[in-house]
Amino acid sequence: MKKKILSMLLVTAMAASMLCGCGTGSNDAADESGVADEGDADSESDAADEGDAADGDSAAGLTVNDGVLTMATNAYFPPYEYYEGDEIVGIDADIAKAIADKLGLELKIEDMEFEAIILAVQSGKADIGLAGMTVRPDRQESVNFSDTYATGIQVVIVKEDSDIKSLEDLEGKKIGVQLMTTGDIFACEDFGEDAVEQYNKGADAVMALTQGKVDAVLIDNEPAKNFVANNEGLKILDTEYAVEDYAACLNKENDALLEKINAAIKELKDDGTLQEIMDKYITAD
Numbered sequence: 188m189k190k191k192i193l194s195m196l197l198v199t200a201m202a203a204s205m206l207c208g209c210g211t212g213s214n215d216a217a218d219e220s221g222v223a224d225e226g227d228a229d230s231e232s233d234a235a236d237e238g239d240a241a242d243g244d245s246a247a248g249l250t251v252n253d254g255v256l257t258m259a260t261n262a263y264f265p266p267y268e269y270y271e272g273d274e275i276v277g278i279d280a281d282i283a284k285a286i287a288d289k290l291g292l293e294l295k296i297e298d299m300e301f302e303a304i305i306l307a308v309q310s311g312k313a314d315i316g317l318a319g320m321t322v323r324p325d326r327q328e329s330v331n332f333s334d335t336y337a338t339g340i341q342v343v344i345v346k347e348d349s350d351i352k353s354l355e356d357l358e359g360k361k362i363g364v365q366l367m368t369t370g371d372i373f374a375c376e377d378f379g380e381d382a383v384e385q386y387n388k389g390a391d392a393v394m395a396l397t398q399g400k401v402d403a404v405l406i407d408n409e410p411a412k413n414f415v416a417n418n419e420g421l422k423i424l425d426t427e428y429a430v431e432d433y434a435a436c437l438n439k440e441n442d443a444l445l446e447k448i449n450a451a452i453k454e455l456k457d458d459g460t461l462q463e464i465m466d467k468y469i470t471a472d
């Protein structure tokens with residue numbers, strides 16, 4: 188109950204600046220470790236001497252901490268971001284590193300709850316949010332989005348022996364989602380808040396599915412594939428729920444950095460780096 192109240196306070200505080208999913212989270216949404224403290228971004232050392240900063244591009248003065256590109260993410264979204272030991276790796280981490288290199292910046296990744304990312308970018312704690320984040324008009328009221336760098340698909344995970352065979356069969360079922368994600372938003376819009384159980388991490392929603400606490404999980408396809416591969420007895424429905432664009436989010440006041448990030452993304456697309464990064468983490472099936 189205490190957690191629920193904390194969640195409500197957090198959501199109320201955030202409501203002014205961003206549109207959320209169903210409202211309150213069902214578990215520890217108010218994790219105070221959510222937004223990183225800026226104090227520890229102290230390593231600006233060799234950032235300026237990167238040779239290949241795009242066209243002599245310099246991002247001097249454009250980032251929260253000079254010489255550093257601070258990326259906010261939620262590192263429980265494989266293969267886009269996840270922990271390998273103590274290190275956050277994945278598609279977004281590699282893309283951010285490639286962008287930082289081009290801009291002559293050192294990359295620093297801050298892990299936080301997904302719902303804290305937009306706030307971190309808005310409040311100047313981070314320069315970019317890179318988190319398999321879907322471009323949505325409601326989010327565009329709070330942040331700018333870069334050009335898109337990947338496509339995401341919302342899919343439904345069920346147990347292998349589930350009687351849910353199509354999206355219509357979700358009617359009357361319990362749907363697990365990750366708090367404040369598009370899965371959360373769609374499930375609430377389409378099936379009503381009472382049908383939706385929110386979890387801080389996609390993995391927690393999947394765990395609830397394996398334990399029979401929910402009947403299905405609505406989540407992005409690449410993490411879904413990962414979760415299904417790592418949990419016995421689950422499958423992904425053939426029908427796609429929604430197709431989305433992923434992009435980096437940035438502070439609305441920082442058009443100059445947005446331009447540089449877009450230029451870097453374009454270069455990474457054009458020279459094949461982006462595809463290489465995708466291929467490194469996503470094997471064709």
Ligand code: GLN
Binds near residue numbers: 261318
């Ligand atoms: N693409 C989804 C969204 O933007 C989920 C992202 C995530 O969980 N990291 O809401």
